[in-house]
Amino acid sequence: MRTDDFVAVDMHVAFPFFNIAVPLRPVVDASDPMLEAISEFFEPDDDDTPFLVYSATPMPWIADRGWTLMGHPPFMLRPADPAEVPTPDGLEIVEVRDAVALEQFDATMVEAYPVPELAGRRTFRPGLLDLEGWHMFLGILDGKPVGTAAAHVTSTLVDVEWISTHPRARGKRIGEALTWAATLATPSCPPC
Structure with a gap:
């Protein structure tokens, strides 16, 4: 859904990061009609599916709506400069390029993150590999998948x-190495 005030997607998955709204302008007052529109978009379902509102600016007090503050994910800027990427002993980082590796990525992310709400479900579909700009990485240690990272360029x-x-x-330092693999998926970006 896209309005003049926000964009949102509801995949009806028990993991809130797949059910999100992004305000296209600051929300400065808890009575802002945008918040009610977001609430209506994510109207409660039988599973009480959680959702997130990603705001690039501070939000007003939202507890009166029954919402809670999850935190402030970082928005970081990294100029296109050389990087000191760690190389943990025994770690192999492979780019996910086929359905088998995608299934491994899926299962590993669910177990490693962890996201128990997604256990036994297929989260990522093979069509994702065909989308322009997506790069997904799997960390393998001693022959077993141990971590994931992805980037959309x-x-x-x-x-x-x-x-x-x-x-x-x-x-x-495996998480750090995987983060760098995603960050440098297209080394010249940004700018691209």
Whole structure:
């Protein structure tokens, strides 16, 4: 859905990061009609599916709506400069290019992030691999998938998403290495 005030998608998945609204302007008052429109878009369903509002600016107090603040995800700018990328011992980072690797990515992200709400579900479909700009990476340690990272590259930015590291592999800079793989998916970007 796209309005003059926000864009939103509701995949009706029990993981809030797949049900999101993005305001296209600041929300400065809790009585802003945009918030009611967002609430109506995500009207409660039988599963009480959660959703997120991604705002690039601070939000007003929203607890009266029954909403909670999840945090402030970072919006970071990284100029296209050389990077010091770690190379953890035994880690192989492979780009996901086929349905088999995509299934591994899917299962690994669900287990490593973790996202128990998505266990047993297929989250990513093979068509995603055909979309322009998407790059997905799988971290393999001792022959087993242990982490994920993805990037969506546009003409103006690289959006890094789905960073995960399995608990058994944490503390080895694997998440950092995967994040760099996604960040540098198209080394000349930005600008592209």
